[in-house]
Amino acid sequence: MCGIVGISNCADVSFSLYYALYALQHRGQESAGIATFNGSGLCKFKGNGLVSEVFSEATLSSLSGSVGIGHVRYPTTGENRPENIQPFLFSFRGHVIAIAHNGNLVNYRDLRTKFEDKGQIFWSTSDTEIISKIITEEIRKGGTIEDAVRKCMECLKGSYSVVMMYDGDLYAFRDPHGIRPLCFGKAGDSYIICSESVAIDALAGTLERDVYPGEMIHINQDGVRSKQIAEARHRGHCVFEYIYFARADSRLDGSLVYDVRRKIGAQISDDEPVKADVVCPVPDSGTAYAVGFSEQSGIPFKECLIKNRYMGRTFIMPTQKKREQAVRIKLNPIPDHLNNRSVVLVDDSIVRGTTSRRIIETMRDAGAQEIHMRIGSPIIKAPCYLGVDMPTRTELIGSDKDVEEVRKSITATSLHYLSVSALVEAIGIPQEDLCLGCLTGCYPVEITNEVCDNRCITIVDRDFQTNLFHH
Numbered sequence: 001m002c003g004i005v006g007i008s009n010c011a012d013v014s015f016s017l018y019y020a021l022y023a024l025q026h027r028g029q030e031s032a033g034i035a036t037f038n039g040s041g042l043c044k045f046k047g048n049g050l051v052s053e054v055f056s057e058a059t060l061s062s063l064s065g066s067v068g069i070g071h072v073r074y075p076t077t078g079e080n081r082p083e084n085i086q087p088f089l090f091s092f093r094g095h096v097i098a099i100a101h102n103g104n105l106v107n108y109r110d111l112r113t114k115f116e117d118k119g120q121i122f123w124s125t126s127d128t129e130i131i132s133k134i135i136t137e138e139i140r141k142g143g144t145i146e147d148a149v150r151k152c153m154e155c156l157k158g159s160y161s162v163v164m165m166y167d168g169d170l171y172a173f174r175d176p177h178g179i180r181p182l183c184f185g186k187a188g189d190s191y192i193i194c195s196e197s198v199a200i201d202a203l204a205g206t207l208e209r210d211v212y213p214g215e216m217i218h219i220n221q222d223g224v225r226s227k228q229i230a231e232a233r234h235r236g237h238c239v240f241e242y243i244y245f246a247r248a249d250s251r252l253d254g255s256l257v258y259d260v261r262r263k264i265g266a267q268i269s270d271d272e273p274v275k276a277d278v279v280c281p282v283p284d285s286g287t288a289y290a291v292g293f294s295e296q297s298g299i300p301f302k303e304c305l306i307k308n309r310y311m312g313r314t315f316i317m318p319t320q321k322k323r324e325q326a327v328r329i330k331l332n333p334i335p336d337h338l339n340n341r342s343v344v345l346v347d348d349s350i351v352r353g354t355t356s357r358r359i360i361e362t363m364r365d366a367g368a369q370e371i372h373m374r375i376g377s378p379i380i381k382a383p384c385y386l387g388v389d390m391p392t393r394t395e396l397i398g399s400d401k402d403v404e405e406v407r408k409s410i411t412a413t414s415l416h417y418l419s420v421s422a423l424v425e426a427i428g429i430p431q432e433d434l435c436l437g438c439l440t441g442c443y444p445v446e447i448t449n450e451v452c453d454n455r456c457i458t459i460v461d462r463d464f465q466t467n468l469f470h471h
Protein backbone atom coordinates (compact mmCIF):
# COMPACT_ATOMS: atom_id res chain seq x y z
CA MET A 1 0.00 0.00 0.00
CA CYS A 2 1.17 3.54 -0.57
CA GLY A 3 -0.13 7.07 -0.24
CA ILE A 4 -0.05 9.57 -3.08
CA VAL A 5 -0.83 13.26 -3.45
CA GLY A 6 -0.66 15.87 -6.19
CA ILE A 7 -1.21 19.60 -5.62
CA SER A 8 -1.49 22.35 -8.18
CA ASN A 9 -1.73 26.13 -8.12
CA CYS A 10 -0.27 26.45 -4.65
CA ALA A 11 2.45 28.82 -3.43
CA ASP A 12 5.22 26.89 -1.63
CA VAL A 13 3.66 23.64 -2.78
CA SER A 14 6.33 21.49 -1.09
CA PHE A 15 5.07 22.48 2.37
CA SER A 16 1.48 21.58 1.47
CA LEU A 17 2.66 18.28 0.01
CA TYR A 18 4.54 17.61 3.22
CA TYR A 19 1.44 18.11 5.37
CA ALA A 20 -0.64 16.00 3.01
CA LEU A 21 1.92 13.17 3.17
CA TYR A 22 1.93 13.48 6.95
CA ALA A 23 -1.82 12.80 6.88
CA LEU A 24 -1.21 9.76 4.64
CA GLN A 25 1.68 8.36 6.67
CA HIS A 26 -0.37 5.31 7.74
CA ARG A 27 -0.38 4.15 4.08
CA GLY A 28 3.38 3.64 3.97
CA GLN A 29 6.29 4.10 6.30
CA GLU A 30 9.26 2.79 4.40
CA SER A 31 10.11 5.89 2.39
CA ALA A 32 8.78 9.26 1.30
CA GLY A 33 9.40 11.62 -1.57
CA ILE A 34 8.30 14.90 -3.10
CA ALA A 35 8.85 16.27 -6.62
CA THR A 36 7.94 19.81 -7.72
CA PHE A 37 8.08 21.67 -11.02
CA ASN A 38 9.81 25.05 -10.69
CA GLY A 39 8.92 26.49 -14.11
CA SER A 40 11.79 24.98 -16.02
CA GLY A 41 12.63 21.66 -14.42
CA LEU A 42 11.90 19.23 -11.60
CA CYS A 43 13.14 19.47 -8.01
CA LYS A 44 13.05 16.36 -5.84
CA PHE A 45 13.82 15.07 -2.40
CA LYS A 46 13.36 11.44 -1.36
CA GLY A 47 14.57 9.21 1.43
CA ASN A 48 13.95 6.20 3.62
CA GLY A 49 11.87 6.62 6.75
CA LEU A 50 8.87 8.55 7.98
CA VAL A 51 7.79 11.85 6.45
CA SER A 52 9.04 13.73 9.51
CA GLU A 53 12.44 12.01 9.25
CA VAL A 54 12.93 12.48 5.52
CA PHE A 55 12.16 16.19 5.14
CA SER A 56 13.47 19.26 6.94
CA GLU A 57 12.47 22.88 6.54
CA ALA A 58 15.61 23.41 4.47
CA THR A 59 14.91 20.53 2.08
CA LEU A 60 11.29 21.63 1.67
CA SER A 61 12.42 25.20 0.95
CA SER A 62 14.69 23.91 -1.79
CA LEU A 63 11.71 22.32 -3.57
CA SER A 64 10.33 25.38 -5.28
CA GLY A 65 7.30 25.67 -7.52
CA SER A 66 3.53 25.79 -7.35
CA VAL A 67 2.78 22.27 -8.56
CA GLY A 68 4.09 18.97 -7.23
CA ILE A 69 3.45 15.39 -6.25
CA GLY A 70 4.36 13.26 -3.23
CA HIS A 71 4.45 9.63 -2.21
CA VAL A 72 4.77 7.51 0.92
CA ARG A 73 5.84 3.97 0.18
CA TYR A 74 4.93 0.65 1.61
CA PRO A 75 6.51 -2.00 -0.57
CA THR A 76 4.52 -4.67 -2.40
CA THR A 77 6.57 -5.07 -5.61
CA GLY A 78 10.26 -4.17 -5.42
CA GLU A 79 12.65 -4.32 -2.48
CA ASN A 80 13.67 -1.57 -0.14
CA ARG A 81 16.25 0.07 -2.42
CA PRO A 82 16.90 3.77 -2.99
CA GLU A 83 15.98 3.44 -6.67
CA ASN A 84 12.48 2.19 -5.73
CA ILE A 85 11.60 5.33 -3.75
CA GLN A 86 8.92 7.39 -5.48
CA PRO A 87 8.07 9.75 -7.12
CA PHE A 88 9.94 8.48 -10.19
CA LEU A 89 11.42 11.29 -12.28
CA PHE A 90 12.50 11.14 -15.88
CA SER A 91 12.82 13.34 -18.94
CA PHE A 92 11.84 12.54 -22.48
CA ARG A 93 12.14 14.63 -25.65
CA GLY A 94 12.48 17.87 -23.76
CA HIS A 95 9.70 17.15 -21.24
CA VAL A 96 10.12 16.38 -17.57
CA ILE A 97 7.84 13.84 -15.97
CA ALA A 98 7.29 12.71 -12.38
CA ILE A 99 5.01 9.89 -11.36
CA ALA A 100 3.70 8.40 -8.09
CA HIS A 101 1.63 5.23 -7.90
CA ASN A 102 -0.43 3.41 -5.30
CA GLY A 103 -1.33 -0.16 -6.16
CA ASN A 104 0.16 -3.30 -7.57
CA LEU A 105 0.36 -4.40 -11.20
CA VAL A 106 -0.12 -8.13 -11.55
CA ASN A 107 1.10 -8.33 -15.16
CA TYR A 108 4.23 -6.30 -14.39
CA ARG A 109 6.63 -9.18 -15.20
CA ASP A 110 5.07 -9.86 -18.62
CA LEU A 111 5.04 -6.19 -19.55
CA ARG A 112 8.60 -5.72 -18.38
CA THR A 113 9.77 -8.66 -20.52
CA LYS A 114 7.99 -7.17 -23.55
CA PHE A 115 9.75 -3.84 -23.08
CA GLU A 116 13.10 -5.51 -22.44
CA ASP A 117 12.67 -7.54 -25.62
CA LYS A 118 12.40 -4.22 -27.44
CA GLY A 119 15.70 -3.08 -25.92
CA GLN A 120 14.37 -0.92 -23.07
CA ILE A 121 16.35 -0.76 -19.85
CA PHE A 122 14.92 -0.62 -16.31
CA TRP A 123 16.61 1.06 -13.38
CA SER A 124 14.29 -0.05 -10.55
CA THR A 125 12.51 -3.26 -9.50
CA SER A 126 9.24 -1.42 -8.94
CA ASP A 127 6.15 -2.12 -11.04
CA THR A 128 5.58 1.64 -11.28
CA GLU A 129 8.41 1.93 -13.79
CA ILE A 130 6.23 0.10 -16.33
CA ILE A 131 3.79 3.02 -16.27
CA SER A 132 6.60 5.42 -17.19
CA LYS A 133 7.64 3.12 -20.06
CA ILE A 134 4.10 3.05 -21.45
CA ILE A 135 3.93 6.84 -21.23
CA THR A 136 7.22 7.48 -23.02
CA GLU A 137 6.36 4.94 -25.70
CA GLU A 138 3.09 6.72 -26.47
CA ILE A 139 4.82 10.11 -26.57
CA ARG A 140 7.45 8.63 -28.90
CA LYS A 141 4.67 7.54 -31.23
CA GLY A 142 3.34 11.12 -31.27
CA GLY A 143 0.57 10.58 -28.73
CA THR A 144 -0.62 12.81 -25.89
CA ILE A 145 -0.70 12.06 -22.19
CA GLU A 146 -4.35 11.19 -22.63
CA ASP A 147 -3.37 8.59 -25.25
CA ALA A 148 -0.78 7.26 -22.83
CA VAL A 149 -3.33 6.95 -20.01
CA ARG A 150 -5.70 5.18 -22.42
CA LYS A 151 -2.87 2.78 -23.27
CA CYS A 152 -2.23 2.19 -19.56
CA MET A 153 -5.89 1.34 -19.02
CA GLU A 154 -5.79 -1.03 -21.97
CA CYS A 155 -2.77 -3.01 -20.91
CA LEU A 156 -2.21 -2.69 -17.16
CA LYS A 157 -3.76 -5.41 -15.01
CA GLY A 158 -4.04 -4.75 -11.32
CA SER A 159 -4.57 -1.74 -9.11
CA TYR A 160 -3.27 1.73 -9.88
CA SER A 161 -4.14 5.13 -8.55
CA VAL A 162 -1.62 7.50 -10.09
CA VAL A 163 -0.64 11.17 -9.85
CA MET A 164 1.71 12.53 -12.46
CA MET A 165 3.37 15.77 -13.46
CA TYR A 166 4.12 16.45 -17.10
CA ASP A 167 6.15 19.64 -17.06
CA GLY A 168 3.84 21.94 -15.03
CA ASP A 169 0.60 20.02 -15.71
CA LEU A 170 -0.86 17.74 -13.05
CA TYR A 171 -2.59 14.53 -14.09
CA ALA A 172 -4.29 11.82 -12.06
CA PHE A 173 -5.96 8.59 -13.02
CA ARG A 174 -7.48 5.59 -11.29
CA ASP A 175 -7.78 2.03 -12.59
CA PRO A 176 -11.16 1.13 -14.13
CA HIS A 177 -12.03 -1.08 -11.12
CA GLY A 178 -11.20 1.71 -8.64
CA ILE A 179 -9.39 -0.80 -6.45
CA ARG A 180 -7.29 1.76 -4.53
CA PRO A 181 -8.87 5.01 -3.41
CA LEU A 182 -8.25 8.42 -5.00
CA CYS A 183 -10.15 11.63 -4.38
CA PHE A 184 -9.84 15.32 -5.09
CA GLY A 185 -10.66 18.59 -3.48
CA LYS A 186 -9.81 22.22 -3.17
CA ALA A 187 -8.07 24.37 -0.57
CA GLY A 188 -8.25 28.08 -1.36
CA ASP A 189 -7.12 28.34 -4.99
CA SER A 190 -5.20 25.06 -4.89
CA TYR A 191 -6.32 21.72 -6.26
CA ILE A 192 -5.48 18.53 -4.40
CA ILE A 193 -5.68 14.94 -5.61
CA CYS A 194 -4.85 12.32 -2.99
CA SER A 195 -5.33 8.78 -1.73
CA GLU A 196 -7.60 9.73 1.16
CA SER A 197 -9.66 12.75 2.10
CA VAL A 198 -7.70 13.24 5.35
CA ALA A 199 -4.94 14.82 3.24
CA ILE A 200 -7.43 17.43 2.03
CA ASP A 201 -8.57 17.99 5.64
CA ALA A 202 -4.92 18.52 6.63
CA LEU A 203 -4.79 21.48 4.23
CA ALA A 204 -8.12 22.86 5.49
CA GLY A 205 -9.62 22.07 2.10
CA THR A 206 -12.94 20.68 0.92
CA LEU A 207 -13.41 17.23 -0.54
CA GLU A 208 -15.07 17.49 -3.94
CA ARG A 209 -15.56 13.81 -4.76
CA ASP A 210 -13.73 10.56 -5.48
CA VAL A 211 -11.93 10.20 -8.79
CA TYR A 212 -14.14 7.81 -10.74
CA PRO A 213 -12.67 4.44 -11.63
CA GLY A 214 -11.29 4.79 -15.17
CA GLU A 215 -11.30 8.61 -15.02
CA MET A 216 -8.38 10.89 -15.85
CA ILE A 217 -8.12 14.40 -14.41
CA HIS A 218 -5.89 17.05 -15.93
CA ILE A 219 -5.12 20.33 -14.14
CA ASN A 220 -3.12 23.26 -15.53
CA GLN A 221 -3.39 27.06 -15.70
CA ASP A 222 -6.39 26.72 -18.06
CA GLY A 223 -8.35 24.93 -15.35
CA VAL A 224 -9.46 21.42 -14.53
CA ARG A 225 -10.60 18.91 -17.11
CA SER A 226 -11.75 15.38 -16.66
CA LYS A 227 -12.39 12.49 -18.96
CA GLN A 228 -13.77 9.01 -18.46
CA ILE A 229 -11.22 6.94 -20.34
CA ALA A 230 -12.34 3.40 -19.53
CA GLU A 231 -15.09 1.57 -17.72
CA ALA A 232 -15.20 -1.87 -16.14
CA ARG A 233 -18.40 -3.89 -16.10
CA HIS A 234 -18.12 -3.84 -12.32
CA ARG A 235 -15.96 -1.91 -9.93
CA GLY A 236 -13.67 -3.60 -7.45
CA HIS A 237 -13.16 -1.31 -4.45
CA CYS A 238 -10.87 -2.99 -1.91
CA VAL A 239 -12.77 -3.96 1.24
CA PHE A 240 -9.57 -4.02 3.27
CA GLU A 241 -9.34 -0.24 2.90
CA TYR A 242 -12.56 -0.04 4.95
CA ILE A 243 -11.57 -2.83 7.32
CA TYR A 244 -8.08 -1.67 8.20
CA PHE A 245 -6.06 0.41 5.85
CA ALA A 246 -7.76 3.75 5.49
CA ARG A 247 -7.90 6.19 8.37
CA ALA A 248 -11.20 6.13 10.26
CA ASP A 249 -11.68 9.84 9.56
CA SER A 250 -11.40 9.40 5.77
CA ARG A 251 -14.32 9.31 3.37
CA LEU A 252 -13.94 6.54 0.81
CA ASP A 253 -16.21 6.35 -2.20
CA GLY A 254 -18.93 8.17 -0.32
CA SER A 255 -18.74 6.63 3.17
CA LEU A 256 -17.06 7.78 6.35
CA VAL A 257 -14.78 4.88 7.30
CA TYR A 258 -15.47 5.39 11.03
CA ASP A 259 -19.21 4.87 10.46
CA VAL A 260 -18.64 1.70 8.47
CA ARG A 261 -16.50 0.29 11.29
CA ARG A 262 -18.95 1.37 14.01
CA LYS A 263 -21.83 -0.29 12.15
CA ILE A 264 -19.79 -3.46 11.85
CA GLY A 265 -19.12 -3.37 15.61
CA ALA A 266 -22.87 -3.17 16.28
CA GLN A 267 -23.47 -6.02 13.85
CA ILE A 268 -20.97 -8.38 15.49
CA SER A 269 -22.57 -7.66 18.83
CA ASP A 270 -25.99 -8.68 17.44
CA ASP A 271 -24.55 -11.73 15.66
CA GLU A 272 -23.03 -13.31 18.72
CA PRO A 273 -24.27 -11.79 22.00
CA VAL A 274 -21.94 -12.35 24.93
CA LYS A 275 -21.96 -11.65 28.67
CA ALA A 276 -18.87 -9.67 29.64
CA ASP A 277 -17.74 -6.85 31.95
CA VAL A 278 -16.00 -4.63 29.41
CA VAL A 279 -15.51 -4.09 25.69
CA CYS A 280 -11.89 -3.36 24.89
CA PRO A 281 -10.45 -2.43 21.50
CA VAL A 282 -7.09 -3.43 20.14
CA PRO A 283 -5.88 0.13 19.64
CA ASP A 284 -6.12 1.82 17.24
CA SER A 285 -7.39 -0.50 14.55
CA GLY A 286 -10.21 -1.94 16.70
CA THR A 287 -11.45 1.29 18.29
CA ALA A 288 -14.35 2.26 16.03
CA TYR A 289 -15.55 -1.37 15.97
CA ALA A 290 -15.43 -1.56 19.78
CA VAL A 291 -17.40 1.69 20.10
CA GLY A 292 -20.14 0.18 17.90
CA PHE A 293 -20.08 -3.08 19.84
CA SER A 294 -20.33 -1.30 23.17
CA GLU A 295 -23.17 1.01 22.03
CA GLN A 296 -25.16 -1.94 20.71
CA SER A 297 -24.55 -4.39 23.57
CA GLY A 298 -24.62 -1.91 26.43
CA ILE A 299 -21.36 -3.41 27.77
CA PRO A 300 -19.11 -0.54 28.90
CA PHE A 301 -16.24 0.49 26.63
CA LYS A 302 -12.95 0.42 28.48
CA GLU A 303 -9.42 0.74 27.23
CA CYS A 304 -7.37 -2.08 28.69
CA LEU A 305 -4.41 -1.89 26.31
CA ILE A 306 -2.41 1.25 25.74
CA LYS A 307 -0.53 1.71 22.55
CA ASN A 308 2.94 3.12 22.46
CA ARG A 309 2.30 5.93 20.04
CA TYR A 310 5.86 6.03 18.80
CA MET A 311 5.68 2.58 17.24
CA GLY A 312 4.88 2.01 13.61
CA ARG A 313 2.60 -0.72 12.37
CA THR A 314 4.11 -4.04 13.39
CA PHE A 315 3.47 -5.83 10.13
CA ILE A 316 5.88 -3.42 8.47
CA MET A 317 8.65 -5.35 10.26
CA PRO A 318 10.33 -7.66 7.77
CA THR A 319 10.57 -10.92 9.74
CA GLN A 320 8.18 -12.89 11.93
CA LYS A 321 10.57 -12.73 14.92
CA LYS A 322 10.88 -8.96 14.69
CA ARG A 323 7.10 -8.66 14.34
CA GLU A 324 6.59 -10.73 17.50
CA GLN A 325 9.00 -8.56 19.51
CA ALA A 326 7.37 -5.46 18.14
CA VAL A 327 3.90 -6.51 19.34
CA ARG A 328 5.20 -6.65 22.92
CA ILE A 329 6.59 -3.15 22.85
CA LYS A 330 3.59 -1.81 21.02
CA LEU A 331 0.77 -2.62 23.45
CA ASN A 332 0.84 -2.52 27.24
CA PRO A 333 -2.09 -3.89 29.29
CA ILE A 334 -3.66 -2.08 32.26
CA PRO A 335 -4.02 -4.86 34.90
CA ASP A 336 -6.43 -2.76 37.01
CA HIS A 337 -8.91 -2.81 34.13
CA LEU A 338 -8.47 -6.50 33.42
CA ASN A 339 -8.06 -8.29 36.71
CA ASN A 340 -10.81 -10.91 37.21
CA ARG A 341 -12.79 -9.46 34.34
CA SER A 342 -14.48 -11.01 31.38
CA VAL A 343 -13.46 -9.00 28.33
CA VAL A 344 -14.76 -8.62 24.79
CA LEU A 345 -11.64 -7.90 22.77
CA VAL A 346 -12.37 -6.25 19.42
CA ASP A 347 -10.00 -5.97 16.46
CA ASP A 348 -10.37 -5.33 12.76
CA SER A 349 -8.83 -8.52 11.36
CA ILE A 350 -6.68 -11.54 12.00
CA VAL A 351 -3.99 -11.98 9.36
CA ARG A 352 -1.19 -14.21 10.63
CA GLY A 353 -2.62 -14.54 14.12
CA THR A 354 0.55 -13.33 15.84
CA THR A 355 -0.95 -10.11 17.17
CA SER A 356 -4.09 -11.67 18.64
CA ARG A 357 -2.21 -14.55 20.24
CA ARG A 358 0.31 -12.23 21.91
CA ILE A 359 -2.35 -9.79 23.07
CA ILE A 360 -4.50 -12.51 24.58
CA GLU A 361 -1.47 -13.93 26.37
CA THR A 362 -0.57 -10.50 27.77
CA MET A 363 -4.15 -9.85 28.89
CA ARG A 364 -4.35 -13.22 30.68
CA ASP A 365 -1.04 -12.44 32.41
CA ALA A 366 -2.61 -9.16 33.52
CA GLY A 367 -5.50 -11.02 35.15
CA ALA A 368 -8.28 -11.26 32.51
CA GLN A 369 -10.53 -14.27 33.17
CA GLU A 370 -12.31 -14.62 29.84
CA ILE A 371 -11.34 -13.12 26.51
CA HIS A 372 -14.06 -13.12 23.85
CA MET A 373 -12.43 -12.10 20.60
CA ARG A 374 -14.63 -10.30 18.05
CA ILE A 375 -13.32 -9.54 14.59
CA GLY A 376 -14.65 -6.77 12.32
CA SER A 377 -13.88 -8.68 9.13
CA PRO A 378 -14.66 -12.12 7.76
CA ILE A 379 -11.90 -14.78 7.84
CA ILE A 380 -8.98 -13.77 5.65
CA LYS A 381 -8.41 -16.81 3.50
CA ALA A 382 -6.39 -15.74 0.49
CA PRO A 383 -3.46 -13.46 -0.37
CA CYS A 384 -3.79 -9.99 -1.83
CA TYR A 385 -2.10 -9.32 -5.16
CA LEU A 386 -3.51 -5.85 -5.49
CA GLY A 387 -1.51 -3.78 -3.07
CA VAL A 388 -1.99 -5.03 0.50
CA ASP A 389 0.79 -7.08 2.06
CA MET A 390 -1.46 -10.04 2.73
CA PRO A 391 0.97 -12.96 2.81
CA THR A 392 0.87 -16.38 1.19
CA ARG A 393 -1.84 -18.88 2.12
CA THR A 394 0.65 -20.76 4.34
CA GLU A 395 1.18 -17.66 6.49
CA LEU A 396 -2.52 -16.76 6.70
CA ILE A 397 -3.95 -18.39 9.80
CA GLY A 398 -7.47 -18.43 8.32
CA SER A 399 -6.55 -20.04 5.01
CA ASP A 400 -6.82 -23.63 6.20
CA LYS A 401 -8.35 -23.35 9.67
CA ASP A 402 -11.99 -23.01 10.65
CA VAL A 403 -13.14 -20.59 13.36
CA GLU A 404 -12.74 -23.13 16.16
CA GLU A 405 -9.20 -23.99 15.06
CA VAL A 406 -8.25 -20.32 14.91
CA ARG A 407 -9.80 -19.78 18.35
CA LYS A 408 -7.69 -22.59 19.78
CA SER A 409 -4.57 -21.28 18.10
CA ILE A 410 -4.97 -17.77 19.49
CA THR A 411 -6.24 -19.19 22.82
CA ALA A 412 -9.37 -16.99 23.03
CA THR A 413 -12.34 -18.03 25.19
CA SER A 414 -14.60 -17.50 22.17
CA LEU A 415 -14.14 -16.10 18.68
CA HIS A 416 -16.52 -14.59 16.17
CA TYR A 417 -15.92 -13.07 12.73
CA LEU A 418 -18.19 -10.81 10.68
CA SER A 419 -19.94 -12.44 7.72
CA VAL A 420 -19.18 -11.38 4.14
CA SER A 421 -22.79 -10.25 3.58
CA ALA A 422 -22.75 -8.10 6.74
CA LEU A 423 -19.49 -6.50 5.62
CA VAL A 424 -20.97 -5.67 2.22
CA GLU A 425 -24.04 -4.17 3.87
CA ALA A 426 -21.98 -2.02 6.25
CA ILE A 427 -19.85 -0.67 3.39
CA GLY A 428 -23.01 0.15 1.43
CA ILE A 429 -21.60 -0.72 -2.02
CA PRO A 430 -23.08 -3.67 -3.99
CA GLN A 431 -21.03 -6.86 -3.61
CA GLU A 432 -20.24 -7.03 -7.34
CA ASP A 433 -18.53 -3.63 -7.09
CA LEU A 434 -16.15 -4.69 -4.32
CA CYS A 435 -12.89 -6.64 -4.37
CA LEU A 436 -13.34 -9.45 -1.83
CA GLY A 437 -10.27 -11.36 -3.03
CA CYS A 438 -8.69 -11.86 0.42
CA LEU A 439 -12.00 -13.18 1.82
CA THR A 440 -13.26 -15.34 -1.04
CA GLY A 441 -10.18 -16.07 -3.21
CA CYS A 442 -12.02 -14.60 -6.23
CA TYR A 443 -10.40 -11.47 -7.69
CA PRO A 444 -11.64 -8.69 -9.99
CA VAL A 445 -8.61 -9.00 -12.29
CA GLU A 446 -6.98 -12.01 -13.90
CA ILE A 447 -4.24 -13.46 -11.68
CA THR A 448 -2.27 -16.58 -12.60
CA ASN A 449 -3.50 -19.66 -10.71
CA GLU A 450 -6.32 -17.75 -9.02
CA VAL A 451 -10.03 -17.41 -9.73
CA CYS A 452 -11.18 -14.21 -11.41
CA ASP A 453 -14.73 -13.04 -11.89
CA ASN A 454 -13.85 -11.45 -15.24
CA ARG A 455 -14.96 -7.84 -15.00
CA CYS A 456 -13.96 -6.80 -18.51
CA ILE A 457 -12.83 -3.27 -19.30
CA THR A 458 -13.99 -1.13 -22.23
CA ILE A 459 -12.50 2.13 -23.46
CA VAL A 460 -15.24 4.78 -23.52
CA ASP A 461 -13.49 8.16 -23.98
CA ARG A 462 -16.26 10.34 -22.59
CA ASP A 463 -15.67 13.99 -21.70
CA PHE A 464 -17.31 15.28 -18.56
CA GLN A 465 -19.34 18.36 -19.39
CA THR A 466 -19.62 19.71 -15.89
CA ASN A 467 -17.08 21.97 -14.31
CA LEU A 468 -15.26 19.92 -11.70
CA PHE A 469 -14.94 22.66 -9.17
CA HIS A 470 -17.74 25.04 -8.30
CA HIS A 471 -16.60 28.40 -7.06
Ligand code: AMP
Pocket residue numbers: 244285315347348349350351352353354355356388389390391
Ligand atom coordinates in the same frame (compact mmCIF):
# COMPACT_ATOMS: atom_id res chain seq x y z
P1 AMP B 1 -1.50 -10.61 12.65
O1 AMP B 1 -2.74 -11.45 12.74
O2 AMP B 1 -0.51 -10.85 13.70
O3 AMP B 1 -0.88 -10.73 11.27
O4 AMP B 1 -1.90 -9.11 12.85
C1 AMP B 1 -3.08 -8.66 12.36
C2 AMP B 1 -3.29 -7.26 12.77
O5 AMP B 1 -2.37 -6.44 12.06
C3 AMP B 1 -4.67 -6.86 12.37
O6 AMP B 1 -5.46 -6.74 13.50
C4 AMP B 1 -4.48 -5.54 11.71
O7 AMP B 1 -4.72 -4.52 12.64
C5 AMP B 1 -3.04 -5.49 11.32
N1 AMP B 1 -2.87 -5.73 9.86
C6 AMP B 1 -3.56 -5.18 8.93
N2 AMP B 1 -3.13 -5.48 7.71
C7 AMP B 1 -2.18 -6.31 7.84
C8 AMP B 1 -1.35 -7.00 6.94
N3 AMP B 1 -1.44 -6.79 5.64
N4 AMP B 1 -0.46 -7.87 7.45
C9 AMP B 1 -0.39 -8.03 8.73
N5 AMP B 1 -1.12 -7.36 9.64
C10 AMP B 1 -2.02 -6.52 9.22
